[in-house]
Amino acid sequence: MMSNPDFSDRFREALDSEDSLVEAAVSRDPVTTFAESVARGLGAARKSLDCRFLYDAEGSRLFEEITAQPEYYPTRTEAEILERHAGEIHAMTGPVTLVELGSGYSVKTEHLLSAYAGDDARYVPVDVSAGALRAAEQSIGDSFPEVNFTGIRGTYASAFRVLRELSPQMLVFLGSTIGNFEAHERRAFWHDVQAHLPLGDWFLLGADLVKDRDTLLAAYDDAAGVTAHFTKNYFARMNRELDSGVDLGSVEHRAVWNDSLDRIEIYAEFTSAQAIRVAPLGRSFDVGEGERIRVEVSQKFRLPELTEELERFGLEARSSFTDDRGWFGLLLLQRVREHASS
Ligand SMILES: C[S@@+](CC[C@H](N)C(=O)[O-])C[C@H]1O[C@@H](n2cnc3c(N)ncnc32)[C@H](O)[C@@H]1O
Numbered sequence: 001m002m003s004n005p006d007f008s009d010r011f012r013e014a015l016d017s018e019d020s021l022v023e024a025a026v027s028r029d030p031v032t033t034f035a036e037s038v039a040r041g042l043g044a045a046r047k048s049l050d051c052r053f054l055y056d057a058e059g060s061r062l063f064e065e066i067t068a069q070p071e072y073y074p075t076r077t078e079a080e081i082l083e084r085h086a087g088e089i090h091a092m093t094g095p096v097t098l099v100e101l102g103s104g105y106s107v108k109t110e111h112l113l114s115a116y117a118g119d120d121a122r123y124v125p126v127d128v129s130a131g132a133l134r135a136a137e138q139s140i141g142d143s144f145p146e147v148n149f150t151g152i153r154g155t156y157a158s159a160f161r162v163l164r165e166l167s168p169q170m171l172v173f174l175g176s177t178i179g180n181f182e183a184h185e186r187r188a189f190w191h192d193v194q195a196h197l198p199l200g201d202w203f204l205l206g207a208d209l210v211k212d213r214d215t216l217l218a219a220y221d222d223a224a225g226v227t228a229h230f231t232k233n234y235f236a237r238m239n240r241e242l243d244s245g246v247d248l249g250s251v252e253h254r255a256v257w258n259d260s261l262d263r264i265e266i267y268a269e270f271t272s273a274q275a276i277r278v279a280p281l282g283r284s285f286d287v288g289e290g291e292r293i294r295v296e297v298s299q300k301f302r303l304p305e306l307t308e309e310l311e312r313f314g315l316e317a318r319s320s321f322t323d324d325r326g327w328f329g330l331l332l333l334q335r336v337r338e339h340a341s342s
Contacts, residue, residue, distance in 0.1 A: 007154075011162045014150050015122075020137055021130075024154025035242050035280040041293075042276060042285035048294035049234060051180050052155075056237050057131035062230040064105050069222040073215065074176055077328040078206045079108045082174075085321045086115035089332055092318060093170050093202045095119035099163065100172040101156050103127050106136035108174055112204075113144050122148040124166060126159040156189070160196040167198040176208035176328070179263070179299035186299070190313035194335060203315055203333040210300040211327055213257045220255035220264050220298065228253035231268055234295055243279035250274065254292065263299040267292040303329045314338055 007024045014022045034053055041049045055063065067075035089112070098116060100109055103125030113123065123140065127133050133151040140149055152159055163169065171193065181189060193203060220227055231253040238244035254267040274287045287293065307317045310333055319332040 007158060008162055008165075011150075011152065012165060015165070020149050021133060021151045021153060024152050024158030031241055031280055035278050038238060038242060038244075039278045039281055039283055039285075042278070042287075046294070047285075047287070047291070051296040052128060053237065054230065054234055054296065055127075055129045055132070056233070057129065059230060059233050059237070060104060060129040060132040060135075062226060062233060064107075065226045066222065066230060067107075069224060069226055071218040071222045073219055074208050074328060075108065077323045077325075078174060078176075078330065079111065081321050081323055081328060081330045082108055082111040085330070086111045088319070089170075089204065090115035092332060094168075095121070096202060097122040097124060097166045097169040098172055099124045099126065099159065099166055099169050100174070101126050101159060102173065102175065102177045103136060103151075104129070104132045104175065106132075106140060109136075109172065110140070110143060112172070113140065113147055117144045117147055120146065120148070122150065122166075124150050124152060124159075126152040126154060126156065128153070128155060157192070160192050163196045163201075164198060167201050169197075170202035170204055171197055172204045174204075174206040176206055176298070176301075178205065179208055179301070180296060181299070182297065183299075187309075187313075190310060190315065194313045194315060194338070197335045199335055199337070201335050202318075203331075203335065205310075205331045205333065207301040207303070207306055207329045207331065208298070209322070209327055209329050210262050210302055211325075213259075215327075216264055216300065217255055217257055220266060221253065225253075227255070227266075231266060231295055235268065238276070238278075242277065244276050246274055246276055247272065261299075262301075263297050265294055266296040266298070267294050301329065303331070307331065 011022050037050045066072050106125055125136055130153050133153055137149055232248055232251050235246040235251050239246055250270050250272040252269045254269045256265045258265050269292045270287050273289045276285045314337040315333040316336045317331050317333050321330040
């Protein structure tokens with residue numbers, strides 16, 4: 001994907017001005033990017049879709065609704081850990097810029113900002129969802145008017161390009177969003193972090209941990225059906241932006257625990273056969289009755305293995321925090337050296 005060559009300049013200008021949102025615009029039409037991603041996924045032997053595109057304005061809103069469901073323990077648990085340990089984290093890092101990847105509505109981040117706000121803190125949230133960034137700007141502006149807010153609407157990759165400008169910093173990646181990556185994508189992501197985060201800078205990572213299957217399955221299939229709605233919204237977006245012609249009534253949400261890979265897999269299962277169009281590319285893909293399209297994975301972690309994996313990328317754990325039930329982990333890491341094999 002080609003990136004806009006002057007994004008770094010515009011970002012630098014925004015830091016010195018009153019601009020609160022910078023578009024890391026790509027020079028390509030976003031609908032074409034979406035269309036190509038969908039066509040790639042539906043053309044594969046095992047059909048899947050890139051979960052990044054779950055987050056249009058409606059998807060971001062639905063995700064916030066999911067986080068409030070009684071079965072969805074990750075948000076509440078991580079928030080509790082952040083609230084309890086934000087002071088300690090601040091004491092370890094000292095005053096730093098907070099750069100948050102996939103920040104969404106930044107609700108939990110407010111616990112961190114409570115600890116950092118006294119430092120005339122700068123907060124740089126990064127998200128593909130403009131709606132989420134605007135909601136975050138509003139609520140952080142109300143609660144922490146002293147915090148300097150400069151949001152980036154763009155992908156993680158766009159943020160990596162400007163990390164050098166923001167040192168000393170703590171890169172923040174919450175919500176176990178890292179679990180949405182396949183293992184090879186996760187390792188590529190650690191590689192990017194170590195390649196772009198200056199030595200000595202900090203990395204705060206939230207990771208959901210392996211636990212009993214019923215608790216996990218309930219979290220991804222809430223009784224109120226909000227997660228099911230979130231899955232369906234992917235196809236509503238395809239209908240709107242790609243003229244896909246999917247019969248939304250035939251899309252069923254399925255959450256499955258994959259025991260051998262320690263992950264939840266979310267599928268859309270079709271109750272009737274469909275020809276799914278990707279109109280901007282003039283293509284169409286057949287989906288059979290009962291066929292499943294994977295829309296998301298959510299890897300669950302074991303802290304010792306995760307810590308060891310990060311260590312191999314020069315990201316050393318300085319502290320690790322969990323809740324009383326050991327359901328969710330928060331790792332405070334520091335970048336200490338080059339990746340041995342890079
Ligand atoms: C699982 S939600 C987590 C939101 C929030 N951090 C939390 O913990 O509640 C993932 C967020 O990452 C954003 N996102 C997904 N893929 C992204 C990408 N490639 N680049 C930037 N943001 C992305 C989504 O828009 C969404 O707001």
